[in-house]
Structures are given as C-alpha cells and as structure tokens.
Amino acid sequence: MDQFRNKSGYICDMDGVIYHGNRLLPGAKEFVEWLYREKKKFLFLTNNSGKTPRELQDKLARMGLEVDEQHFYTSALATAEFIAAQMPGAKAYVIGEPGLYNALYDRGITLSDINPDYVVMGESPNYNYDAICKAVHLVQKGARFIGCNSDLTGPTEEGLVPSCRALVAPIEMATGQQAYFIGKPNPLMMRTGLKLLGVHSQDAAIIGDRMDTDIVAGIESGLDTLLVLSGVTTREEMERFPYRPRLILNGVGEIPPGEA
Template sequence: MTNTRPVESWFTDMDGVLVHEETPLPGAADFLDTLKKHDRPFLVLTNNSIYTPRDLRARLLRASIDVPESAIWTSALATAQFLDDQRPGGSAYVVGEAGLTTALHEIGYTMSDRDPDYVVLGETRTYSFEAITRAIRLIEGGARFIATNPDPSGPSPDGTLPATGSVAALISTATGRTPYYVGKPNSLMMRSALNRLEAHSETTMMIGDRMDTDIVSGLEAGLRTILVLSGSTRPDQVDSFPYQATKVLDSIEDVIPLVAELDPSNAG
C-alpha cells in the first residue's frame, strides 16, 4: 500500500462481502469481531434501499453476523441526508419501500403525489406500472428526479431482478430527464458515511466486491480500498478497469490480519 498510515475506520459493503443473500460468507463474523476487539469504528454500506437499518440488522443476525443498527448506512439514508441538506422540509413522491420512506419521514419530508419537490426512486421488489407512470408525469410537471442508486439489476433466490437503474432508465427514456444518483458509485455516499463516523478519508479503508461501485466510490472519496473476489467482480475482470483497488484479496477472511497490521496502536 502506498499510504502506510494506520487505518482508524473501516467501511465494508454487505452483499458479496459479508453475505450472499442471507448466507454468511467465510470470515464475515470474525472480521467484525476483530474490528470490535481493536475498538475500530466501522460502517456496513449498502446500496439496498428496500430495508431500514433495523431490518438489515435482523437479516444479518439470521446469518449469525451481529451489526448494530447505528453501524448500517444505506443509500436510502444517504439520499434522505442529501435531500435534507438541499431542501429541508420538502416533499417527495416515492417509488420504493420502507427503507426509503422511513428515512425520508425521519428527516421531516412529506410524501405527496401532488406537485412534490422531488420524485425519489428506490429499490422495490414490486414496481408498479401505475407508480412509474405517476412518477413520469410528475417529472414532466417539474419535479426533480432523484434515485438512490444506479444498479441495473440485483440477485434473488430465483435469479436476476431488475433494480433501480433499470427503472430509472425507463423513466429517463420517457421524460428525457436523468436522475441524480446518491448511492455508490457516487462518492457522496462515502463522504456522508465519513461524516457519520467523524472519520478522515486518509485513515479509512473501504472493502467491496464491485470495482464499478464500491472501489471507484472509495477511490474518488480518497479512501484506500480492498476488492474481495467473493461477489460481483470476477478475477479475470479486475485488470480491465482503468483504476485499481489498493489490494485485491479472495475474501473478507483474508482482510482479518490487516486489521491488526494497520491498527493505530502499531504506528511508529
């Protein structure tokens, strides 16, 4: 690693790093236990906007992975924070689920389908043609278009599902308006996570399984990055990207020794 400064804080993606669906990946629980042992603050970052942090905590617990609600940062929370900074106390028409609507309610936003400030598109397993049509007409009427994340597809036990990016493309084609994406690969999500921990980019590490979201957003926010090959990006794809991770490892299990190696107590 070019930057040899200690790592004060750790960020990690969830799906493909800690779990696959609800199956724990080898070393996930031990990695988090090691962070706790070394008293290192951490956040689990996810572009998934369907679930609230409480829901995700329960999902991880079913996989025997114990993460406090306060250590889960979703694209829905980052989107809510962004909107609160941009237009406090505004209104939104939401195409999404509880993770997104709850985050917006908590910052004082009103849900409205009449002249809202924003149309906010998030992940949902039950996209409604009626809701999408309403979103299109509101955007045509002047509502600003925001989306939680650009992922075009996502996994499910039965196979690939269309995700936020695909539905955003449909709405964009119909309206000629492209959304502002808040989640990864927008480094805004990393910066909001840094602010949440009061952490500094030069002493924070990001672990992810996707070069095109996790690694690029970490890189652009000034973090060191670790790509694990247990998820989306395959080993034969790594060299094709015009940017590289700080380290490439097989799985989160291989990251565990680095927690002690890069601990601030070892500095000097």
C-alpha cells in the same frame, strides 16, 4: 495487507461482501469479530435502500452476527439527508421499500403524488407499469428526479437481479430527464460515511465487491481500496476498468491475520 489492517476505520459494503441474500458469506463472522477485537471504527455503507438500519441489524443477527445499529448507513438515509438539506419540508412521490419511506418521513419529507417536488426511486417489489407511468408524468410536470443509487444489478442467492439504475432507466428514457444518484460512488455518501466514522480518509479503507461503485468511490475519496471476489465483480471483469483496487481478496475472511 499490514498497511490495510493498520487503518483506523473501514467502510464496508454488505451485499456480496458480508452476505448473499439470506446466506452469510464464509469468513464474514471472523471479519466482524476482528473489527470488534481490534477496536476498529467501521460502517456498513450499503447502496440498498430497502431496509432500515434496524432491519439490517436484525438480518445479520438472524445469521449469527451481532452488530450495533449505529454501524449501518444506507442510500435511503443519504437520499433523505440530501432532500432535507436542499428543500426542507419537500413533497416526494416514492417508488421504494419501507427503509426508504421511513428515512424520508423521519427527515420531514411528505410522501405525496400530488405535485411533488421530487420523484424518488429505490429498489422495490412494487415496481410496475402504473408506477412508472405516474413517475413519468410527474417528472414531465417538473418534479426533480432522484435515484437512491446507480447499481444496475444486485447479487442474490439465485444470481444477479435488476437494481435501482435499471429501474430508473425507463423513466429517464421516456422523459429525457437524467436522474441524480445519491448512493456510492457519489462523494456525498462517502463524506457522510467518513464523518460518521470520525476518521480522515487517509486513515480509512473501503471494502466492496463492485468496481463501479465501491472501488471507484474509494479511489475518488482518497481511501485505501480492497475488492473482494465474493460478489458482483470477477477478476476478469476487474481488468476492463481503467482503475484498479490496491488489494484483491477472495473474501473478507482473508482480512484478519492468520485467517487467509
């Protein structure tokens, strides 16, 4: 743990690590206070594409956590960055929430269902049969298919719910085209996270609740890895993976010295 606590920078997941739904997880406040007190560089790197950094900041503030807006980076921002770099001025048909729409708009991407260059899928309460059919037809006509993240499920206060990978699946099956996923564990998002932190991978660690996104992303990017059991992956499920985190804790509240 001393080696972990001595890192210069931390990439931290949010859902299942800091909160469940609208409930702050035990120890999250103490953990964030420790990050600020120790003058650590940190970034909340979330695969959830629905909210803007400002909305995430407001959400934490409502729970009693004050975190500056620059400490948030989402798969929506990473997706917008990728498309803008690949095809400046592209058009995209989007199934998602305001965080995704805003990120794409801010990078000069036109939202359109008329011959778009891309079909982009994020999490969305507006996911319905008509939207699926439109996405299928556009991909069949040649639109490139992008998923904001490869999470199959996400944690809520009521339990797990389908996430982006599950919503993408029907379109993949109907078209025979595989989506390209931007969020963790894609190295694109991890490299951007490290760049925003201004920290080399050897001096950074990742904290997450998922073996299939957070921990594998950390291992493949050369970061120290810590799995918390407060979210999706259980200790029993962890044993089924061919890789493992260096550290396992019940929650982030055990990271500050003396809080365990």
